[in-house]
Amino acid sequence: GENVEQHPSTLSVQEGDSAVIKCTYSDSASNYFPWYKQELGKRPQLIIDIRSNVGEKKDQRIAVTLNKTAKHFSLHITETQPEDSAVYFCAASRPPGNTGKLIFGQGTTLQVKP
Amino acid sequence: GAVVSQHPSWVICKSGTSVKIECRSLDFQATTMFWYRQFPKQSLMLMATSNEGSKATYEQGVEKDKFLINHASLTLSTLTVTSAHPEDSSFYICSAGRGNTGELFFGEGSRLTVL
Numbered sequence: 072g073e074n075v076e077q078h079p080s081t082l083s084v085q086e087g088d089s090a091v092i093k094c095t096y097s098d099s100a101s102n103y104f105p106w107y108k109q110e111l112g113k114r115p116q117l118i119i120d121i122r123s124n125v126g127e128k129k130d131q132r133i134a135v136t137l138n139k140t141a142k143h144f145s146l147h148i149t150e151t152q153p154e155d156s157a158v159y160f161c162a163a164s165r166p167p168g169n170t171g172k173l174i175f176g177q178g179t180t181l182q183v184k185p
Numbered sequence: 186g187a188v189v190s191q192h193p194s195w196v197i198c199k200s201g202t203s204v205k206i207e208c209r210s211l212d213f214q215a216t217t218m219f220w221y222r223q224f225p226k227q228s229l230m231l232m233a234t235s236n237e238g239s240k241a242t243y244e245q246g247v248e249k250d251k252f253l254i255n256h257a258s259l260t261l262s263t264l265t266v267t268s269a270h271p272e273d274s275s276f277y278i279c280s281a282g283r284g285n286t287g288e289l290f291f292g293e294g295s296r297l298t299v300l
Contacts, residue, residue: 072245103287114278114291115229122287160228164287172219173280173289175229 073098075163077176085184090151092179094161095143101163104137104144105173109158118159119146151183188212189281191292198269199300206264206295208235208279214259215281219289220252223276235262235279269299 074097084090096104102123107115121128121135121144128135132151137144148155158180162173188211198204208218216237221229233254234242241254251273253265262281266273276296280289 105288112276112294112296114294116291117288120288172231172234174231175221178228 073101073163073165073174075161075174075176077161077179079179080177081180081182083182083184084151086151086153088151090146090148090155090181090183092146092159092161092181093143094145094163094176095141096163096174097142098163098165099139099142100165103164104135105162106133106135106146107160107162107175109160109178111158115160148181151181153183153185156181156183189279189290189292191279191295193295194293195296195298197298197300200270201268203265203267204269204297206266206277206279206297208262208264208281208292210260210281210283210290213281213283215262215283216259218256218262218279218281220254220262220264221278221280223278223294225276229278232264237262266297269297271299273297274299 077094105120108118109115119133119135121137132149134147158178160178161176164173190209192207218235220232223229231244232247235254235256237256243249256262276294278294279292282289
């Protein structure tokens with residue numbers, strides 16, 4: 072089955088700096104790669120996602136890149152702010168359609184220092 | 186976005202008792218729902234896929250007789266933790282996908298504490 076590895080497990084940056092979190096996946100058939108932000112005790116919130124037919128996607132300060140050949144994808148957060156502090160999870164799923172069986176990475180605790 | 190609601194948000198029970206958690210899709214029909222478990226400071230681990238009108242599909246290592254899943258309608262899936270023990274204490278989160286986007290919508294989560 073699918074296995075998703077995420078690094079680093081913790082990341083501390085100064086406010087305004089960029090943060091990068093990387094994930095690798097094992098199943099070459101996976102085609103959907105979302106990123107979730109989870110605050111303590113709350114549900115995961117989707118922040119950005121990318122599909123296998125796209126190499127890069129950007130939404131304001133957040134971007135995700137995908138390298139299908141190497142089977143890895145990364146989350147980039149620019150101009151970090153203290154409110155970006157949370158746990159971030161990458162995930163991967165394979166077709167078909169809306170079955171959406173997501174396998175999650177181990178998570179990265181991001182701390183943005185004011 | 187789509188709304189998935191989970192109940193109860195937290196529950197405390199005695200060891201040996203059973204606890205039922207409900208997951209509802211409020212504004213869409215979900216033929217498939219997913220149950221995850223999350224221990225403190227850990228990731229979300231997929232427990233099972235709940236299929237409307239048929240048996241759930243359990244991930245390897247998850248005891249189907251201990252974690253009973255029922256998906257009797259297109260908007261409701263239930264997870265029953267039977268004969269709960271302290272090691273079952275965890276954050277249980279359900280999710281459902283709408284349409285064919287692959288995007289999952291998560292419930293609020295249910296924190297189970299077994300004394």
